[in-house]
Amino acid sequence: MKASGPSSIAARSLPATARRRVVAWMHGLALVTLWVLAPLARAQTDPLPSWHDGAAKQAIIAFVKDTTDKASPRFVDPEARIATFDQDGTTWVEQPNYAEAMFAFDRLAVELAKRPRLKLVEPFKTIMSGNQAAIAKLTNEDLLKVAAALTHSGLTVDEFRTIVADWLASAKHPRFKRPYTELVFQPMLEVMQYMRANGYKTYFATGGGQDFVREYAQKVYGIPPEQVIGSAAETSFGYAKDGKAVLTKTHKMLYVDDKTGKPIAIHQMIGRRPVAAFGNSVGDQQMLEYVQAGDGPRLMVLVHHDDAVREYAYGPASKVGTFSDALGAEAKRRGWVVISMKNDWKRIFGWE
Amino acid sequence: MKASGPSSIAARSLPATARRRVVAWMHGLALVTLWVLAPLARAQTDPLPSWHDGAAKQAIIAFVKDTTDKASPRFVDPEARIATFDQDGTTWVEQPNYAEAMFAFDRLAVELAKRPRLKLVEPFKTIMSGNQAAIAKLTNEDLLKVAAALTHSGLTVDEFRTIVADWLASAKHPRFKRPYTELVFQPMLEVMQYMRANGYKTYFATGGGQDFVREYAQKVYGIPPEQVIGSAAETSFGYAKDGKAVLTKTHKMLYVDDKTGKPIAIHQMIGRRPVAAFGNSVGDQQMLEYVQAGDGPRLMVLVHHDDAVREYAYGPASKVGTFSDALGAEAKRRGWVVISMKNDWKRIFGWE
Numbered sequence: 233m234k235a236s237g238p239s240s241i242a243a244r245s246l247p248a249t250a251r252r253r254v255v256a257w258m259h260g261l262a263l264v265t266l267w268v269l270a271p272l273a274r275a276q277t278d279p280l281p282s283w284h285d286g287a288a289k290q291a292i293i294a295f296v297k298d299t300t301d302k303a304s305p306r307f308v309d310p311e312a313r314i315a316t317f318d319q320d321g322t323t324w325v326e327q328p329n330y331a332e333a334m335f336a337f338d339r340l341a342v343e344l345a346k347r348p349r350l351k352l353v354e355p356f357k358t359i360m361s362g363n364q365a366a367i368a369k370l371t372n373e374d375l376l377k378v379a380a381a382l383t384h385s386g387l388t389v390d391e392f393r394t395i396v397a398d399w400l401a402s403a404k405h406p407r408f409k410r411p412y413t414e415l416v417f418q419p420m421l422e423v424m425q426y427m428r429a430n431g432y433k434t435y436f437a438t439g440g441g442q443d444f445v446r447e448y449a450q451k452v453y454g455i456p457p458e459q460v461i462g463s464a465a466e467t468s469f470g471y472a473k474d475g476k477a478v479l480t481k482t483h484k485m486l487y488v489d490d491k492t493g494k495p496i497a498i499h500q501m502i503g504r505r506p507v508a509a510f511g512n513s514v515g516d517q518q519m520l521e522y523v524q525a526g527d528g529p530r531l532m533v534l535v536h537h538d539d540a541v542r543e544y545a546y547g548p549a550s551k552v553g554t555f556s557d558a559l560g561a562e563a564k565r566r567g568w569v570v571i572s573m574k575n576d577w578k579r580i581f582g583w584e
Numbered sequence: 585m586k587a588s589g590p591s592s593i594a595a596r597s598l599p600a601t602a603r604r605r606v607v608a609w610m611h612g613l614a615l616v617t618l619w620v621l622a623p624l625a626r627a628q629t630d631p632l633p634s635w636h637d638g639a640a641k642q643a644i645i646a647f648v649k650d651t652t653d654k655a656s657p658r659f660v661d662p663e664a665r666i667a668t669f670d671q672d673g674t675t676w677v678e679q680p681n682y683a684e685a686m687f688a689f690d691r692l693a694v695e696l697a698k699r700p701r702l703k704l705v706e707p708f709k710t711i712m713s714g715n716q717a718a719i720a721k722l723t724n725e726d727l728l729k730v731a732a733a734l735t736h737s738g739l740t741v742d743e744f745r746t747i748v749a750d751w752l753a754s755a756k757h758p759r760f761k762r763p764y765t766e767l768v769f770q771p772m773l774e775v776m777q778y779m780r781a782n783g784y785k786t787y788f789a790t791g792g793g794q795d796f797v798r799e800y801a802q803k804v805y806g807i808p809p810e811q812v813i814g815s816a817a818e819t820s821f822g823y824a825k826d827g828k829a830v831l832t833k834t835h836k837m838l839y840v841d842d843k844t845g846k847p848i849a850i851h852q853m854i855g856r857r858p859v860a861a862f863g864n865s866v867g868d869q870q871m872l873e874y875v876q877a878g879d880g881p882r883l884m885v886l887v888h889h890d891d892a893v894r895e896y897a898y899g900p901a902s903k904v905g906t907f908s909d910a911l912g913a914e915a916k917r918r919g920w921v922v923i924s925m926k927n928d929w930k931r932i933f934g935w936e
Binding site (some may be wrong): 314433442445450456464467468476477478479487492499500501502503521522524525564 | 739785795802812821829830838854855872873930
């Protein structure tokens with residue numbers, strides 16, 4: 233959770249930023265295109281080519297086949313084919329910290345450079361110290377709220393989008409040394425594409441910030457902004473100097489899309505119960521329970537991080553994406569599919 | 585705003601209710617199908633057959649043609665083709681009161697029959713008196729909130745859907761003596777169909793209750809639940825006796841989708857700025873301003889109720905759907921399209 237130094241965003245001239253942003257996005261887009269097209273060539277024989285042929289893969293394919301086969305008693309009408317996906321830890325890397333936390337801390341560094349006295353005040357003093365042991369004693373959620381409140385509120389929604397895009401184009405993951413948008417799990421991209429090819433509408437239901445995820449979800453995952461459900465702060469309506477209507481971000485939370493907040497936000501944003509849901513932690517438990525409580529065929533899936541070599545292995549002791557023993561027991565009892573990243577996935581990333 | 589007597593919902597046996605509901609919905613569906621198919625047969629020559637060939641019709645057709653013509657400088661990418669529609673007064677009748685207010689008052693009657701002492705307390709005493717002059721002194725919004733808080737909260741979202749469906753199947757408009765779902769403006773249905781046929785995603789952005797409108801929006805307007813934005817109360821997550829996850833409606837408002845609340849809710853639910861918006865009152869002003877503030881081609885439209893013979897004529901003095909003089913002046917200044925129901929529409933309803 234080391235906060236990087238003041239981002240270079242502030243120092244760069246705008247034209248250079250714009251150039252870099254375009255180049256970086258085109259690069260990202262090209263990679264995504266490759267990821268999308270490569271599996272499609274093999275789709276006729278295998279819709280999930282990055283998966284080993286285990287129980288998890290078989291369960292997903294059986295569910296999609298049954299629910300789209302008119303002759304099956306498990307057939308689901310096309311308009312009811314809705315699947316929700318958690319993001320952090322389910323469709324991309326969340327260790328050693330959420331990408332969005334890194335973004336918020338980078339933004340905080342920019343902000344503190346402008347207001348140096350804040351560095352003498354807690355919790356900013358600890359955040360900026362780089363002292364991992366001291367930082368570990370603060371909760372991630374509190375840190376993120378503090379950082380977001382200080383650095384996101386007061387921006388118009390358009391300004392915020394630009395800042396997120398700039399950050400995504402320049403930030404790199406500390407271990408993999410790649411942009412966060414390349415740390416997407418290839419097997420999960422294949423599931424999303426496979427479900428969409430079979431008439432499913434894929435949604436994010438993420439604890440991450442709704443506007444943050446919306447900035448890249450279409451390019452990286454093929455999920456449009458209106459299908460991103462996330463934690464959201466209220467905006468306020470006003471007029472710019474030229475008289476044009478603008479929306480400005482505030483720090484007042486509308487809802488936190490985690491735990492019980494997930495089914496609540498799903499009802500708020502979609503208005504019907506999904507038939508499939510994918511998660512990886514205790515934050516996704518109620519979403520899976522809610523999906524399962526509906527009538528007809530249901531698919532509940534958990535990604536288990538048990539591959540320290542290719543990604544990370546973490547469980548009950550983790551600060552993010554906790555997969556508790558109780559969650560594992562509930563998954564077993566309720567018949568949820570549990571994906572072992574180590575055993576079920578041939579490869580983790582598209583660039584492997 | 586006369587509240588009808590206690591609804592027969594409570595008195596009916598469930599199987600009978602279920603039968604009636606199916607029959608009523610099938611009847612509604614058949615009507616809607618006729619409305620949908622009839623104009624399509626003529627679509628090649630005229631996408632808006634219920635419109636006189638005036639400035640409003642020409643502006644709408646020109647906008648759709650330009651924004652879908654790749655050779656036009658006003659071309660809009662398919663994924664950005666988002667149009668938002670107010671409902672009450674814009675796509676269906678809102679006089680003498682919102683359908684949803686009638687629903688809430690009918691529900692209130694059921695509730696008061698169970699708790700008769702409440703009838704002695706204000707504002708319930710006045711509401712139940714049927715005394716129009718006394719009722720007129722209360723504000724509609726307050727009445728609706730009181731009724732909704734008392735009659736909707738504590739219901740699961742599934743129970744609420746059933747109650748709305750039952751009410752829609754039995755309630756009739758006091759003047760037209762037809763179900764509210766038949767009091768839809770045929771010319772606006774044609775606009776929605778025309779825009780969808782040209783790649784536009786049509787959304788409701790209504791001050792009405794989100795879950796209320798979601799119950800019939802697909803059948804009546806072709807708008808799925810996830811494209812209904814409305815005023816919304818929070819739900820709470822819990823477990824039924826059988827251990828299944830349920831969501832229960834509370835009376836705590838999440839947001840009121842009116843005036844400045846409209847662009848705010850649109851950003852929350854869609855995450856991008858629509859390119860077209862349709863309204864009819866001061867409650868829609870900020871939505872139209874927000875849509876207009878975006879780059880590229882924009883279409884802002886107001887429906888003006890000036891036809892007392894076929895529907896209603898109302899303006900600044902109205903309690904619902906106020907079309908103020910200031911709104912008219914702003915429409916003129918900003919170049920918004922104003923529809924005269926009297927002069928622009930050949931017919932108002934599909935059954936005429």
